[in-house]
Amino acid sequence: MARSRLYVQPDRGFTRELVQRAQSAGYQALVVTVDAPVSGLRNREQRAGFTLPPGIEAINLRGMRPSPQQTGEAGSGVLLGGPLLAAAPTWNDIEWVRSLTSLPVLLKGIMTMEDAKRAMDANIGGIVVSNHGGRTLDAQPSTIGVLPDIADAVGGRVPVLLDSGIRRGSDVFKALALGATAVLVGRPYVYGLAAAGAVGVSHVIHILRAELELTMALTGCRTLGDISPALIQR
Ligand SMILES: Cc1cc2nc3c(=O)[nH]c(=O)nc-3n(C[C@H](O)[C@H](O)[C@H](O)COP(=O)(O)O)c2cc1C
Numbered sequence: 001m002a003r004s005r006l007y008v009q010p011d012r013g014f015t016r017e018l019v020q021r022a023q024s025a026g027y028q029a030l031v032v033t034v035d036a037p038v039s040g041l042r043n044r045e046q047r048a049g050f051t052l053p054p055g056i057e058a059i060n061l062r063g064m065r066p067s068p069q070q071t072g073e074a075g076s077g078v079l080l081g082g083p084l085l086a087a088a089p090t091w092n093d094i095e096w097v098r099s100l101t102s103l104p105v106l107l108k109g110i111m112t113m114e115d116a117k118r119a120m121d122a123n124i125g126g127i128v129v130s131n132h133g134g135r136t137l138d139a140q141p142s143t144i145g146v147l148p149d150i151a152d153a154v155g156g157r158v159p160v161l162l163d164s165g166i167r168r169g170s171d172v173f174k175a176l177a178l179g180a181t182a183v184l185v186g187r188p189y190v191y192g193l194a195a196a197g198a199v200g201v202s203h204v205i206h207i208l209r210a211e212l213e214l215t216m217a218l219t220g221c222r223t224l225g226d227i228s229p230a231l232i233q234r
Contacts, residue, residue, distance in 0.1 A: 008097065018060065106125055130143060173227060
């Protein structure tokens, strides 16, 4: 399924246009990232002095009104009470995004049962249990650890996807056993891309699939439906 990923931008008019563009381009779901209203503290990135190289840009954000962080209006280090967090999305904004599109809206970055329940009340089309690959708030729990409670809260009403730390097919198996509908991967496919381009990405997927099948064979699961919590020792 083609899904488009969205940050609710401080420029709400621009956000509306992005949603409409995603829908007209044929995407089948909209994934709204809710765990990063501001960027996390990335010391290694700071030390490396990382910036996008010339010629690389967030092309879909071209023409957007600059954020308070970009204009310097956000001040140095002051967040609470500042303009940056005032523009951060709230549950009302999620409702607003839903009103803009007929596509299912999934929330990415749900890490508690309470937020999962709230998402259900807001008629969300699915949940991505994610700690952003550990790239936002350091010291968050693992996604596999919080998954069972969230899956319970959702109770099979909508898909529950999981990411952050999927590295082997056996990780996929564990996530499916503990209540995920499917998993997502971030860095593994980036590593494949860096090593061998598109072929590298497809090889990463191939390895994950082969490892998942092997784990299923070794645990007596003929189908994905046979994967159950009983196969996991906690
Ligand atoms: C270089 C990089 C950039 C990312 N950018 C975004 C982003 O713009 N929005 C978002 O929701 N997640 C972003 N993520 C997080 C991924 O979507 C995903 O949640 C995470 O990488 C999953 O963990 P994994 O890398 O351990 O598989 C980014 C991850 C990486 C590695």
